[in-house]
Amino acid sequence: MKEFERKKDEELVTLSQNGNRQAMDELVCRYANLVRGRARGYFLVDGETDDLMQEGMIGLYGAIMDYNAREGKSFKNFAYMCVRRRIIDAVKRSASKKNQPLNTSVPLSIADIWALVEPSLDDEMIMQDEILEYQQKMSKILSDFEFKIFIMYMNGMTVAEICTATGKPFKSVDNAIQRSKRKLQQLLEK
Numbered sequence: 001m002k003e004f005e006r007k008k009d010e011e012l013v014t015l016s017q018n019g020n021r022q023a024m025d026e027l028v029c030r031y032a033n034l035v036r037g038r039a040r041g042y043f044l045v046d047g048e049t050d051d052l053m054q055e056g057m058i059g060l061y062g063a064i065m066d067y068n069a070r071e072g073k074s075f076k077n078f079a080y081m082c083v084r085r086r087i088i089d090a091v092k093r094s095a096s097k098k099n100q101p102l103n104t105s106v107p108l109s110i111a112d113i114w115a116l117v118e119p120s121l122d123d124e125m126i127m128q129d130e131i132l133e134y135q136q137k138m139s140k141i142l143s144d145f146e147f148k149i150f151i152m153y154m155n156g157m158t159v160a161e162i163c164t165a166t167g168k169p170f171k172s173v174d175n176a177i178q179r180s181k182r183k184l185q186q187l188l189e190k
Helices: 009-017 021-040 049-066 075-097 110-115 123-141 144-154 159-166 170-189
Strands: none
Touching (some): 009 021, 009 075, 021 049, 021 075, 049 075, 123 144, 123 170, 144 159, 144 170, 159 170
């Protein structure tokens, strides 16, 4: 596997498309955090983050199989797009199955809300203002501890990594994340 660690993503994709299992495993390892980070940005009513991670991994597999270097896109950008679309589609499917409005499965940040649409260049400044406004609202409804933990979580850190960084027990960190999700869902529903 060491020989694959030095290869560029595009080389690994070509090998994977030709049936090389080790190249595929290396790509999955490289992009697991991307999938985890995308899946954490959303949650399903009556669902689990693991369900969205599985959808994201399916999106990653599809990106590996469908990538064409001749189109000029980097594999990283293509994979990000495929993973994000797969997760958003899963959220939409979940909402429609239950005949509930889409807002019962909400993104947890303004940036993720904007990711559902393609903002124009003019919208970029508005998006930055809304992100700042949302973070200010977050800081008002979350305790200092919850805010700190949730920002780390949204930046892709695992609960174990947050525990190490903060010196807090696992249960304390996990509870803070769950409380934050509930509070932020209420904020987004207003």
